[in-house]
Amino acid sequence: MRYNVAIVGATGMVGRKFLKVLEERRLPIDKYYLFASKNSAGKTVEFMGKTHTVIELTRENISGKNLHYALFSAGGAVSKEFAPVFAQNGITVIDNSSCWRMDPAVPLVVPEVNPKDLDWHKGIVANPNCSTIQAVVALAPLHKKFKLKRVVYSTYQAVSGAGQQGYEDLAEGIKGNPPKKFPKPIFGDVIPQIDVFCPDGYTKEEHKMIDETRKIMGLPDLKVTATTVRVPVFHGHSESINAEFKRPVTVESMREVLSKAPGVVLRDDPDSGVYPLPIEAEDHDEVYVGRVRVDDSVKYGANLWVVADNIRKGAATNAVQILQLLIKKAKKSGR
Ligand SMILES: NC(=O)c1ccc[n+]([C@@H]2O[C@H](COP(=O)([O-])OP(=O)(O)OC[C@H]3O[C@@H](n4cnc5c(N)ncnc54)[C@H](OP(=O)(O)O)[C@@H]3O)[C@@H](O)[C@H]2O)c1
Numbered sequence: 001m002r003y004n005v006a007i008v009g010a011t012g013m014v015g016r017k018f019l020k021v022l023e024e025r026r027l028p029i030d031k032y033y034l035f036a037s038k039n040s041a042g043k044t045v046e047f048m049g050k051t052h053t054v055i056e057l058t059r060e061n062i063s064g065k066n067l068h069y070a071l072f073s074a075g076g077a078v079s080k081e082f083a084p085v086f087a088q089n090g091i092t093v094i095d096n097s098s099c100w101r102m103d104p105a106v107p108l109v110v111p112e113v114n115p116k117d118l119d120w121h122k123g124i125v126a127n128p129n130c131s132t133i134q135a136v137v138a139l140a141p142l143h144k145k146f147k148l149k150r151v152v153y154s155t156y157q158a159v160s161g162a163g164q165q166g167y168e169d170l171a172e173g174i175k176g177n178p179p180k181k182f183p184k185p186i187f188g189d190v191i192p193q194i195d196v197f198c199p200d201g202y203t204k205e206e207h208k209m210i211d212e213t214r215k216i217m218g219l220p221d222l223k224v225t226a227t228t229v230r231v232p233v234f235h236g237h238s239e240s241i242n243a244e245f246k247r248p249v250t251v252e253s254m255r256e257v258l259s260k261a262p263g264v265v266l267r268d269d270p271d272s273g274v275y276p277l278p279i280e281a282e283d284h285d286e287v288y289v290g291r292v293r294v295d296d297s298v299k300y301g302a303n304l305w306v307v308a309d310n311i312r313k314g315a316a317t318n319a320v321q322i323l324q325l326l327i328k329k330a331k332k333s334g335r
Pocket of ligand 1: 008009010011012013014015030036037038039040041057072073075076078096098099110128129130159161162163164165310311314315
């Protein structure tokens with residue numbers, strides 16, 4: 001059995017990375033259909049050795065294509081309107097927006113952490129926020145062994161996390177031009193605001209990290225807090241993670257767990273100047289962990305430095321991994 005796949009938002013930052021990851025992974029896909037807004041309709045994109053014409057996303061244009069799966073990265077409004085339309089037509093949607101993530105009827109999946117949650121999807125699977133994905137890939141194996149009690153996130157997030165316009169704000173800022181996407185100039189500065197502020201003073205991005213960590217890890221009562229910050233880096237989110245555990249930890253025992261954890265590359269040799277850098281994570285699928293330390297300000301505490309390519313593992317790769325798992329499941333059940 002081979003499948004047909006729609007890529008919605010194919011011309012965007014995440015959409016273009018979908019195409020790259022799909023070219024690398026060679027899934028059993030017969031036909032791809034590339035959708036975007038009417039601004040891009042008719043443009044051509046070279047993909048899988050073929051020229052694809054971008055199709056405007058409309059209800060009419062979805063029909064007659066015998067689609068099985070759709071990868072969405074066209075923003076929340078598009079996901080809200082169109083993901084149910086696809087799902088009602090039997091097309092399983094893997095959605096990158098925040099629109100469906102906290103819906104209790106929609107699984108929120110990181111394949112290294114909670115692949116079993118794919119068993120109960122009803123046509124929509126949500127891909128988590130980029131900063132949450134890399135955090136839970138590092139935390140889940142540590143939780144398995146040491147049992148998490150509390151997590152404090154401080155992030156250093158790349159401009160590409162805000163899409164093409166975020167990327168351009170830094171590129172243009174370097175030339176002295178004012179920002180269009182961010183609330184302040186990003187070049188030469190850091191902005192302690194990602195997304196809008198909520199009434200409690202936290203930003204929406206901070207709430208996403210808190211809520212999504214609990215949902216993915218199946219720990220609804222986990223104590224989590226976050227401060228998310230935009231930095232003038234093009235690619236790759238970095239995170240300082242402070243974690244408190246219920247069981248004793250040592251640097252050696254944490255390194256041992258992390259060195260075997262799926263999707264993790266341990267890069268932790270401070271004496272030789274080895275620790276993860278966002279520039280080195282660019283265009284890689286793994287989550288890099290270093291600066292592993294014991295935090296003795298609490299009973300069993302730890303500090304980690306966690307870095308990943310926000311457009312790859314933080315978006316496209318994670319979604320394509322979900323697609324691979326769904327295809328594997330469909331093949332197993334003869335569909
Ligand atoms: N960047 C990240 O690190 C990241 C990580 C995780 C999740 N996400 C999520 O992924 C989504 C896309 O992000 P991005 O960074 O790729 O943004 P982007 O670079 O601005 O791309 C947006 C894409 O959506 C398409 N689009 C916009 N309006 C549309 C409409 N009405 N109908 C169909 N397509 C439409 C655009 O098509 P045109 O080219 O025709 O305008 C473009 O392909 C967002 O929901 C974002 O929150 C982003």
